[in-house]
Amino acid sequence: MERLNGKTAVVTGAAAGIGKAIAVLFAEEGARVVASDINPDALDRVVREINENGGTAIGVVANVADQKDIDDMIGTAVREFASLDILVNNAGILDNFKTVGEADDALWDRVIAVNLTGPFKASRAAASVMEKQEKGGVIINNASIGGLFGVRGGAAYVTSKHGLLGLTKNMAATYGM
Numbered sequence: 001m002e003r004l005n006g007k008t009a010v011v012t013g014a015a016a017g018i019g020k021a022i023a024v025l026f027a028e029e030g031a032r033v034v035a036s037d038i039n040p041d042a043l044d045r046v047v048r049e050i051n052e053n054g055g056t057a058i059g060v061v062a063n064v065a066d067q068k069d070i071d072d073m074i075g076t077a078v079r080e081f082a083s084l085d086i087l088v089n090n091a092g093i094l095d096n097f098k099t100v101g102e103a104d105d106a107l108w109d110r111v112i113a114v115n116l117t118g119p120f121k122a123s124r125a126a127a128s129v130m131e132k133q134e135k136g137g138v139i140i141n142n143a144s145i146g147g148l149f150g151v152r153g154g155a156a157y158v159t160s161k162h163g164l165l166g167l168t169k170n171m172a173a174t175y176g177m
């Protein structure tokens with residue numbers, strides 16, 4: 001059964017792990033996938049795998065911490081596939097379980113930029129497209145058990161994932177039906 005026929009999906013962090021699995025599965029379910037990642041070689045392999053298996057995927061090398069890259073990623077979906085139905089904010093990084101006492105500014109800023117500010121900026125770009133579509137759209141944020149409890153990561157990771165759940169709840173309350 002192809003449950004995503006005719007849908008366009010953007011997946012961040014699609015070159016490995018959970019993001020790769022999502023991109024491959026969405027393509028198997030009929031979605032046209034814009035697979036995005038900061039790692040060009042691994043991304044290329046995923047895009048090739050999808051297309052060789054009969055799916056449709058375009059790769060966009062993008063850092064979710066960079067607004068220009070986000071605009072390019074969302075713009076590619078609209079330009080190439082004329083719609084944006086699903087955004088999966090999946091890209092995320094760990095913080096080596098650093099405590100508040102151990103985490104320096106650079107680590108804190110990097111983790112928040114990728115895990116929280118990136119999804120905010122990508123969601124903002126996606127919402128500006130989805131709001132204009134009669135069919136709307138779906139935004140999926142990949143948080144963590146570290147977004148619910150105080151452990152399962154260090155200070156920056158846990159804070160970023162708590163923030164991501166807050167953003168998710170706010171968007172659901174604002175845009176959900």
Ligand SMILES: NC(=O)c1ccc[n+]([C@@H]2O[C@H](COP(=O)([O-])OP(=O)(O)OC[C@H]3O[C@@H](n4cnc5c(N)ncnc54)[C@H](O)[C@@H]3O)[C@@H](O)[C@H]2O)c1
Nearest residue numbers: 013015016017018037038039063064090091092114143144
């Ligand atoms: N694996 C787990 O057990 C687990 C548990 C809870 C939550 N998560 C969350 O799921 C998501 C995916 O985890 P994973 O284990 O598959 O990770 P992973 O490290 O296997 O893959 C992450 C992908 O994101 C990419 N990436 C990293 N920084 C990026 C950036 N700035 N811009 C764009 N892409 C970037 C990497 O290149 C990589 O391809 C993360 O948000 C993570 O916090 C994972």
